[in-house]
Amino acid sequence: MSDSTPTDNRPTNRLSGETSPYLLQHAYNPVDWYPWGEEAIQKARDEDRPIFLSIGYSACHWCHVMEHESFENSTIAAVMNERFVNIKVDREERPDLDQIYMNAVQLMTGRGGWPMSVFLTPELKPFYGGTYFPPEARMGMPGFPDILVRVSEVWQERREELLESAEKLTAAISDMVPPAAADAAPGEETLRSAMQALLRSSDGTHGGFGAAPKFPHPMDIRLLLRCWQRFQNEEALEVVKLALDKMAAGGIYDQLGGGFHRYSTDHRWLVPHFEKMLYDNALLTSSYVEAYQATGDTDYARIVRETLDYTLKEMTQPQGGFYSTQDADSEGVEGKFFVWSEQEIVKLLGEVDARLFNSYYDVTPRGNWEGHTILNRPRPHDEAAAALGIDPQELREKLTACRETLFAVRAKRIAPQRDDKVLVAWNGLMIAAMAQAGRVLGDERYLSAAVDAAEFVLGEMRNESGRLLHSYKDGRARFNAYLDDYACFVDGLVELYQATFEEKYLEVAAELATTMIDQFHEPEQGGFYYTSHDHEQLITRQKDLQDSATPSGNSMATTGLLKLARLTSRRDLEDIALGTLRMLSGMVEKHPSAAGQALLAVDFLIGPTHEIVLVDGSNAEEGNAVFHELESRFLPNKVVVRTSAASSPSALLGPLVEGKTALENNATVFLCQQGTCAAPVRGDDLKAALDSLVTKM
Template structure:
């Protein structure tokens, strides 16, 4: 008989609905039962594409004896971290404090008043590999609660006090000037962590770090430091050539388990692909290299093909496993490729994509490019374009056959913040590459969120699946969506996008502000009362809500003339500066926002006949810090009326270039405008 998760919408929670564990979703019923019976809560937090979450489920939560013990001694609560990042942030801080590390599945024991007193991550069902068994953990925690409760409660009080400090990261600290010195120091710090052989930062496991690459790309342009530019391009080249990239369908896996990007942890996340698309797009605009454009197009096409709901939203993730085996969907043998492609084509494909009889992953092969296509063409004495065309034909045949395999599990919930990252990527790429399908997809997704993911008061709801939207949205939902709507405006020049973005940021100012403290809280002032109210100025795999607030406030402030937006952005940056100085790797997106704040940041205001087409020409250049506005008719009115005071569109196109409250002489005429755009890039 299904447990109480059966009525949930989260794919992760539904995966556990038939466990013998009497799981509750987080909510009043579970919390009231814990208080009434004075039983501790066992809180298990994970997500659908988490490999070790599946392992712990199969080993422990499907084990009848372990489940019986859990049901007798605890109130068991299962949470999808992607639905409830507010809970995840709080209790992950507790686990990290207790154990020195974190991760998922996260397993934490709470008192009935929700204070943590013991926790960890994955435990095997019985002791093995130097780890205690989950059965031992359960018995030890029950013994502590039953026989040494005062000690457990005292520890919970102390830990809660520590969490109060941890969850307000960056609010206090010595003043650090907001200057280029801060960016320069960060670039040098990143260079010291750089892997000069394989690209990227640090050793295995290796993550892409898109914000840090964006920072280095910008700062290399600002300082004419070719070294930093080369670090970025090496990283992008090696990632796109490695097994972390899907060479048949496009798109990136979450991370590589080795230092050379070969063996991925095979799950694909919406946010990774959105963020990396923007980095590759910027690299293409900065260098003109067609391989970066190809990576952008293949990755966004993957999202449109495999991750796009018919209603417009984008799904969250694809699992690493299929048929219970990690990576099974993606790997190949020589025989499989020969059977599909035939002799000569198979031999060529195997040579180029590193497919051998011995394999490079558990006896099978992850497709990757040890040499570039240009290098292979030279070695083979082939015309490069004919080689490209032949390999593309082979990839298409293999993709068609792969499509008949059992696909990895799909987490088809729609999350606002992650969708906003995809909207931003689609809008930027569509405008820069002249690809209307991406602009259309961005506009459709934005419309879907703004119409279908709101409550009766018009406030955003965090998650949607199968027609049901729920859960009050978080800071990053509001700020990331507002920022994305600015990108949609710059791709379409539909001023209603700016009006919607402004409404979102006004809600942030009204509901998420921190009183006298700089920065915004992760939850609104009328959110469910939790153990603490988190305020975080750092970035993680996804950009932090505060760094996206800075970005949205700066871009909107310049476009709609809101000085209070610009002032608030400055205040957040000033509060984050000590953290940025101490841990640049944890504040990458905040650095990108700081670069925009320091500039030079251009306001490119186009007016008159053909203005919008000329504005799109500017989109196709790497002008890292700029906002773009365009009106063709004096009849147009809306969010940017103030920007167009004294700039009435006429029959001849005009470009106004401004920065730091100073404007150049107007540039008049198509040829002169195109020449000025070229100078700015």
């Protein structure tokens, strides 16, 4: 499905030797594209030319539009080739470059997005930029050819003025720092304030937060679940349920194939931007798993299964790694693969079944989007069954058969292209989600998939010294890993340990955490740089601070280190996590909407956080039943160790498991906080003890 090998005989440019599907999409452009590297930079210096830097990603709709309109246009390409050194970058391969130059564009224009278009001096300092530019002036935007000519003229005629502007802008990027640390470390009042801000911004009619375009906000949803439990605030739970229910019923969710599209272009979750990202589906899976634990609503478990089954079918490579994205477009048309007409459905299902299906999924002769229908569920299941005069279970069975028929037909359509590179950070998020779902739902398929992905990263995405490499495609692992690669993968391994209790995953997590600290930590101000100490020198070195569509590297580093600290009794890891939270505290206090993952770490830190040790007795099934009992509850602030008298625990776990044995050879649970344990419990006493943990907030 990757669009990386065109079959015609057009000449290629220098991108033809790259592995990125996004770069390969541009390999046949008449633009003399270079990948980022010394060859292009030296050419700009030798020829005294400015650099045109274009950054995007394979699933980006407007990136495709600008390519077709401008980069495939030989006249525009000629101007680019004559006046600039042109560099194309995949933001998913080089997020370090994307961060720096996106900050520049936002400082210059007040907004950002992709494709990102930025002009640099040969010393890589930005002086002009924007996002999408049309091929001719329209809608208040200048035409791209006009911009090219004007920038070139300014470079020739007003060089000193331009260089001065570039120096100031570069200094401004370097000076971007988070708000000053708060007077005290974030605590319970920080969580209460964030909860109230989220409740104020919630949409009480359609669910979610804010207006169109609407993004899912999975970290904020998970935070509100914790605040519901901590503060006994029922409104927080209602906001969570409404958001999850409306998203699962909307067009943002693929009603046939499972999985979530990236965001909704409208306020009611009907019309998505049709691309599917691995990270969205990982983060939303965790949200629905926790909502299932908190409410017992089996519909949330269904969404988890459908989303992960989609991931297994369409986003998992044969070796076990998870692919990055699926495109929004097929056959050059956004959403074409996913939409339907009433006539088409009647022909496929027959009049009787089509009447039920079309009523349930909002299919009408006029359609609900550009003459076609995006499948969605405007009414709850039981309400729809009552309106149709059919038993709810019978309706469920009929709809399942109808969906299977339509899915089989859809599978024969020309599918959206897939970006089949494997990224460590996003794999870490999905490993955590698969592990969490596997242990809560008791589904070995998801645990097996998490293991396979972890083994793939460990086996194929490290260099000879054991350091992680960021991206893998076509048998090649490339690029020094970034902070979020280490942080997300460490967290994924910790979650995988707590699902499988294979101690090697905890040991590797601890090793990689040490590397992360050695290579990225900045002890003076606290926190971590985004790039390692031995990374390519760029115009500035930044810290990844804000939680947006994905959690920031610093927030995830804090999360993983706190879990590791509790499992291994290593106070030094907790101290580094605390220092990172203090560094983030000003932003967390002033901009909680940009700190969802950091606030999850705060909630874990202030607890009460439980270290739970399960010691198996002679009957393994009894231990499995105890573990199921534990995972059936919403207890997010816990770490779990499982051992037995016959095993020899890793030295990492020594302080936590030392002296703990199965009473009378029955499965026994030890409930601890920071190494201090209550009396062991087993049998009938266990449920009451676990229930007490849920209420002790």
